[in-house]
Amino acid sequence: MRVIEVAGDALKVAERPLPVPNAGQVLLKVAAVGVNRPDLMQRHGLYPPPAGASDILGLEIAGTVQALGDGVVDLQVGDSVCALVTGGGYADYCLASACLCLPIPEGLSLVQAAALPETFFTVWSNLFDRAKLVAGETLLVHGGTSGIGTAAIQLAKAFGAKVFVTAGSDDKCAFCLQLGADAAINYHQYDFVEEISLLTENKGVDVILDMIGGDYFPRNLKCLAVEGRLLQIAVQNGVKAEINLLPLLLKRVTLTGSTLRSRSDAVKADIARSLRREVWPLLASGQIKPIIHATFPLEQAAAAHELMASSQHIGKIVLQV
Known part of the structure; x- marks a missing residue:
């Protein structure tokens, strides 16, 4: 099968043997794979894959089931699914845990479905599992036109929250407003701290x-x-910060951080079940949708990375296989 390998700081097309599914896994013929910033980080040696994971880039895919590992009973050869994977997506075929495969929401293409897993697993896990966001609360999303941002706006609005975002241009701010955000702040022109104070009448989000x-x-x-x-x-502006701890105490702030890739299949399967129950019906009805900026052929993965690094995109970038 064809794969995209990291060669130094470059990406190249190579060939590798077809992988064989272990117990609990399926082999998917990949139709499309979402591009994410962790792919760029791994390419540059800043985000190594967990032990046992493929060294091939790609954390979310959509395709058809080609083979079943032992113990897989809920999927059949020929089923179309999207899946969260720990690596291996930039290839013709990819292994996935059966419990992390989800059906393609009604009305969505395989390309659209490839933009869902990493993004929606991350947003759901953080906003609703960890932060317990509920209707009537206010949410601030930094990077409102990123894949994460566009999903967060839609999900938070669907569940009754008020949403403010930051973005890097007036056009991006306008897109966020069209997507449902209640206010959008161009961080190149305005201090978002002052703007949030005005928007919330000094209460904060x-x-x-x-x-x-x-x-x-x-x-x-x-x-x-x-x-x-x-x-x-994530920490796009760096891993260190100097802070005054007093506001943390006076406001009784809860601070939490998370990554998704290294968590167990059991934890991620819980998220998958929540998404299928709570979010997949919203996708099928068209109430929310993946926002895709551009698609590239698999062999043009480097060009897709250049676009992502430029931050000129709105929504997701997808490779078609």
Whole structure:
């Protein structure tokens, strides 16, 4: 099968043997694979795969079941599914845990479905499992036009929250508003701390979903309401920050961080069940949808990475196999 391998700092097409599913796994013929920033990090040696995971990039795929490992009873050869994987997606075929495979939501293509797993697993796990976001609360999402951001806006609105976002241009802010955000802040033109204070009448927001880190951390604390929850899911501006701990105490802030890839299949399977029950009907009805900016052929993975690194995209970037 064809795969995309990391060669130094470059990506190249190579050939490898077809993988064989172990117990509890399925072999998928990949139709499309979502591109995510962790792929870029792994390519540059900053995000090594967990022990036992494939060294091939790609954390979310959609395709058809080609072979079943022992003990798989809920899937059949020929089924179309999307799946969260720990690696291996940039290839013609990929192994996936059967418990992390989800049906293609009605009305969605395989390309659209490939944009779902990593993004929606991450957003659901953080906003609803960890932060316990509920109707009537306020949410601030940094990077509103990222794949995570566009999913977070739609899910939070679907479950009754008020959503504020930051984005890097007026066009991106306008897109967020069209998607349902209640307010969008161009961080190149405005101080989001001041804007959040105005929008909330100095109360602050209940939940912040942040993938920026670095110097955003102390500013996020200023934006939080009493009993606010800060979710750190990435650190694009760096892993270190200097903060005043007093607001953490006075506001009774809950600070949590998480990554998805290294968590057990059992934990991720719980998220999958929640998504199938709570979110898949919203996708099937068209109430929410994956936002796809561009698709590239698998062999043009490097060009897809260049686009992602430029941050000029809105929504997801997908490779078609």
